[in-house]
Amino acid sequence: MSEIRSLLKAREVLLLLAGAVLLALIASRAPNFVTGANLGNVFTDTSILIILAIGQGAVILTRSIDLSVAANLALSGMAAAMIDATYPDLPVIVPILAACGLGLVLGAINGTLVRALGLPSIVVTLGTLTIYRGLAFVLSGGAWVNSFQMSPDFLALPRTVVFGLPLLAWTAILVIVLAILGFRYTAAGRALFAVGGNPVAAVYAGIDPGRAMFRAFCLSGLLAGLCGYLWVSRFAVAYVDLAAGFELDVIAACVIGGVSIAGGIGSVPGIVLGALFLGLIKNALPVVGISPFWQMTISGAVIIAAVTLNARAEKSRGRVILKRIDAPTTGAPA
Amino acid sequence: MTSLDTAASLGPSKTAKAPVPRRIPDRGGSRLKSVLASWEFLLLLLFIAIFTANSFASPYFLDVWNLSDATFNFTEKAIVALALAFVILSGEIDISVAGIIALASTAMGAVALAGQPAPVVALAGLGVGLACGAFNGFLVTVLQLPSIVATIGTMSLFRGLAYGFLGDGAYTEYPDGFDTFGQGYVWEWLSFEFTAFLVLAILAGVVLHGTTVGRKVRAVGFNPEAARFSGIRVARLKFWLFVATGLAAGLASVMLTSRLGSTRPSIAGGWELEIVTMVVLGGVSINGGVGSIPGVVLAAFVMGLVTFGLGLLNVPGIIMSIVTGAMLIAVIALPALVKRVSAVRAKGARR
Numbered sequence: 154m155s156e157i158r159s160l161l162k163a164r165e166v167l168l169l170l171a172g173a174v175l176l177a178l179i180a181s182r183a184p185n186f187v188t189g190a191n192l193g194n195v196f197t198d199t200s201i202l203i204i205l206a207i208g209q210g211a212v213i214l215t216r217s218i219d220l221s222v223a224a225n226l227a228l229s230g231m232a233a234a235m236i237d238a239t240y241p242d243l244p245v246i247v248p249i250l251a252a253c254g255l256g257l258v259l260g261a262i263n264g265t266l267v268r269a270l271g272l273p274s275i276v277v278t279l280g281t282l283t284i285y286r287g288l289a290f291v292l293s294g295g296a297w298v299n300s301f302q303m304s305p306d307f308l309a310l311p312r313t314v315v316f317g318l319p320l321l322a323w324t325a326i327l328v329i330v331l332a333i334l335g336f337r338y339t340a341a342g343r344a345l346f347a348v349g350g351n352p353v354a355a356v357y358a359g360i361d362p363g364r365a366m367f368r369a370f371c372l373s374g375l376l377a378g379l380c381g382y383l384w385v386s387r388f389a390v391a392y393v394d395l396a397a398g399f400e401l402d403v404i405a406a407c408v409i410g411g412v413s414i415a416g417g418i419g420s421v422p423g424i425v426l427g428a429l430f431l432g433l434i435k436n437a438l439p440v441v442g443i444s445p446f447w448q449m450t451i452s453g454a455v456i457i458a459a460v461t462l463n464a465r466a467e468k469s470r471g472r473v474i475l476k477r478i479d480a481p482t483t484g485a486p487a
Numbered sequence: 488m489t490s491l492d493t494a495a496s497l498g499p500s501k502t503a504k505a506p507v508p509r510r511i512p513d514r515g516g517s518r519l520k521s522v523l524a525s526w527e528f529l530l531l532l533l534f535i536a537i538f539t540a541n542s543f544a545s546p547y548f549l550d551v552w553n554l555s556d557a558t559f560n561f562t563e564k565a566i567v568a569l570a571l572a573f574v575i576l577s578g579e580i581d582i583s584v585a586g587i588i589a590l591a592s593t594a595m596g597a598v599a600l601a602g603q604p605a606p607v608v609a610l611a612g613l614g615v616g617l618a619c620g621a622f623n624g625f626l627v628t629v630l631q632l633p634s635i636v637a638t639i640g641t642m643s644l645f646r647g648l649a650y651g652f653l654g655d656g657a658y659t660e661y662p663d664g665f666d667t668f669g670q671g672y673v674w675e676w677l678s679f680e681f682t683a684f685l686v687l688a689i690l691a692g693v694v695l696h697g698t699t700v701g702r703k704v705r706a707v708g709f710n711p712e713a714a715r716f717s718g719i720r721v722a723r724l725k726f727w728l729f730v731a732t733g734l735a736a737g738l739a740s741v742m743l744t745s746r747l748g749s750t751r752p753s754i755a756g757g758w759e760l761e762i763v764t765m766v767v768l769g770g771v772s773i774n775g776g777v778g779s780i781p782g783v784v785l786a787a788f789v790m791g792l793v794t795f796g797l798g799l800l801n802v803p804g805i806i807m808s809i810v811t812g813a814m815l816i817a818v819i820a821l822p823a824l825v826k827r828v829s830a831v832r833a834k835g836a837r838r
Contacts, residue, residue, distance in 0.1 A: 218635070266816065270823040273773045275580075275635065279760055280816035287809030295803070393805065401639055414636045446752075447651040453644025457626065460636045 164411030167462070168426040175433055183440045193318060199432030200325035201380045201387070203425055205399075206406035207332045208373035210424045213407055214345040215366045216352070216416030217274035221263060222377045223399035224285035229256040229381030231289045234298040234307075234391035241304040248307060252382040253375055259285060260374015264367035274366075282400070290393045300389035311386050321383055328376065332421045341368055349416030405452055406431055409459040431455070526770035530785040537789060541796035548799060555676040559746065561765075561791030562684040563739040564758060565784070568765040569691040570735035572783045573728045575766050576695075578708040578775030579634035581623060581729060584736045585758035586645030591615040591740035593649040596658025596750040605665040612741040613734060619645055620733015624726035642759065649752040658750040669746025680742050687735075692780035704728070708775025764815045765790055773819075790814075 180187040205222055212219045233252035236243070259281070266277045300308065311321035318326075336342040344365040347355040352362045385391045410427025412419030431452060438445055542549045567584050574581050591612040598611040619641070626637040671679040695701035706714040707721050715721050744750055769786035771778030790811065797807045 266820065270820050270827070272816075272819050272823060276763075276767055276773050276819050277816060279763060280812040283760065283808040283812030284816075287805050287812065290803070290805040291809075295805075401643060404636075404639060405643070408636055408640075414633045444651070444654060446654045447647065449643050449647030450651050451647070453640050453642070453647045456640035456643060457632075457637065460632045460640060461626075461630055464630065464632055 164423045164462075165420065165426055168410070168423065168430055172426065172430055172433060175430075175437070179433075179437045179441055182442070183437075186437060186440050193322070195432055195436045196325075196429070197319055197322040198436060199429055200321050201383055202399075202402060202406055202432060203325045203428040204328045204376050204380050204383075205373075205403045206410070206424045206428045207328060207421060208369075208376035209403045210407045210410070210412050210419055210421070211332075211336070211345055211369040212274070212366075212373045213404075213412050213414060214349045214416055214419055215362070215369045216349050217267060217366055217369065218278065218404070218414075219260075219263060219370060219373045220275065220278040220400050220404075221259070221282040221285055222373060222403055223396045224282045224289070225256055225259045225374055225377035226381045226384060226399070227393065227395040227397075228259065228285045228289040228292070229253075229378040230385035230395055231293050231298070231381075231391045231393070233382045234303060234385045235293065237304055237307045238298050238302040241307075245304070245306040245310055249310075249379075249382050253378040256378015256381060257371055257375040260371045260377065261367070263374065264370030267370065268363040268367045274370075286393065286397075289395075293391070293393060295393060298385075298391040303386075303389065308386055308389055311383055321387060324379075324383065329421060329425055336421055341365070345369060346417055349418075351417070402431060402452065405456045405459075408456055408463065411459075411463060413463055414460070427459075527779060527782045527785055530769070530782060530789060534785055534789050534792065537792045537796060541792060541799070544796065545799040548796070551676050555678060555681070557791060557795040558678065558681045558684075560795060561787050562678075562680045563743050563746075564762050564765060565787035565791070566684055566687055566742075567732070567735045567739050567758075568762050568769070568783055568787060569687055569780065570728075570732040571762055572691070572766045572769065572771050572778060572780065573695065573704055574634075574725075574732050575763075575771050575773060576708045576775055576778050577704050577725055577728055578711060579627060579725060579728070580763070580773070581634065581638045581732050582759050582763070583619070583623060583638040583642035583645055584732065584739075584762055585755045586642040586649075587616050587619040587733055587736035588740040588743060588755040588758065589649040589752055590619060590645040591737045592744045592750040592754050593652055593658070593752065595741070595744055596661075597652070599661045599665070600658060603662065605662045605667070608662060608665055609668060609741045612744065613737040616733045616735070616737015616740060617730060618733070619736070620730040621726075623733065624729030627729060628722040628726045646752065649754075653750070653752045659748065661745070661748060665745050666748065667745070669742045669744070680746070683738070683742070688780065688784050692784075695780050700724075705776055708772075708777075710776075761790070761811065764811055767815060768818050 176187055185191065205226070209219055209222060229252040232255050233248035236248040236251050237245075240247075263274070263278055263281055266272055266281075267274045311319060311324070313320045315323060336345065344355070344360045345368075347358060347360050348362040348365040355362055355365075384396060406428035407419070407424055408414065408427070409430055410419065410423035410425070412424060412427075434451055434455070435445075435448055438448055438451070547553055567588075571581055571584060594615040595608045595612040599608045603611075623634075623638055623641055626632045626641065627634045630637075667679060669680060673679055673682045695704065703714070703719050703724055706717065706719060707724060711721050740755075743755060747754070765786050766778075766783055767773055768790065769778065769783035771783065793810060793814075794807050797810065798804075
């Protein structure tokens, strides 16, 4: 019984149920929405959010936050687009690697400022957010890179359909699988949870909290760089205000997915479901005839509901531990 | 003695690796105190330097009317920053202030459209700000949500409501007399906005530095548990700080709406970052407990002048935002660097 109850309390199960209810509601008004092909489209459309949310999740697990992901994405994406526009004959892997590399460097800058100087991550990334986006302006001079300036390969790659899904979706699936394995089975992945759960205990266990944090920021930056290319290629345009404000969607996906803002609690499947939940809402609103202008309100309400749930879950978690300690002592002869 | 010496020389290297988790807020600050005590002085020097540089850079700068105009682009933000400083001092944060401004402005537009006179319109703006602040306070104190996520949520909620009601439309009709709040002058070149800011700054300064409320706010920011055990009603205090910030955002919304004479859902976009930057630049520790109102006021002037001066030099707005971002990081990195350097020096001296 208690197992069923704890299963129902698990964020992943809750999200699956909420998603199913949402899908049923949508299906009652627009049956065409709930077809395999369309749900595949929803997943593809949410791919970038999923990838970014996984990087952000790693950062939040270590008790930090990365507000600069969207700005990083814009700068890396702009760099990739400009490289491609200037040298269209280069193989497409060059701008992709450039975007990933630049993203990694930007993430490492965040990580260094947080680790070496011990600055609060929220302030650091607030600062780098404006700086990175400003640099995107400096780099491009405010000009747009439009689809006709990009090489056909550069545009076609994420759209190439393999086994029924475009490469964009496969990229997200690859990142999800790697993250599940990496977070669960590698020392670096476990360190994220250890550092976030109890930094003091982590130090005694021989884990350097600074290093774990730095790596999380690097991962977030690297994935933001990758998404820079994916975004620019998918929407076939690069401009300074690209993905402005998207960092909040990314954080929202993590929070909805059950990542505790206090660090140490969270899971990759939860994050993915959180992102998909947001993606579902975003894609379903126009279909059921609600003005997309209400989308922001709904995500806001969902975020608040999710944090409230998180706070409750963390509280009850404390109680459960107490009960378990109580149980054997009452059972044992005094 | 030699054994003691080796112990001492071993000591620091061991304590350096000992469990001092970086993300647990370091409330100590005693070593920083000397630096922070002179922070306002540093800001003042910076202000004078930028002022001088501006007056050399542009012949139009040193003009009373020009300077009066210069105050308009930061007073609204600065008014919110004064209130937000209290929230940050108490160890919380409010990211939703710009969202409140947008929602309050939308409400005022709707009330004005219904044909209400100027005072009612302004009261509607203040009322919505107050209500939004109370909602934030409720989430943080009653539901005990971490303020950063809660206000990221309400930021999206408040601005989302503005978008939901207005869509891609705009309110542009405001009653006669409503323009006083953002465009009026109290005396000659002394604008209504700037006067309100000065009065509120003095009020905030007195409350923070001269009353028990101010001391309580600092105490809560330093150590909420200790403050609670000292008999301070932590939750209630924080609740009212959020309400005050909402009200300040409502007031800023009245002024901004009056100054622009129109409301779009994107109004005050990105202001939350600039307002937080203003508070942190003013020397308020993001971990709470440390900070002063004169610092915030000076930071507001510095940021306003930098933006305005660069504007006079035809520098695009986004470059200004780079400067703002760099200033923010430099400002918080400086004390950390000083601490590092002095720690290294102390080590060297011991050898």
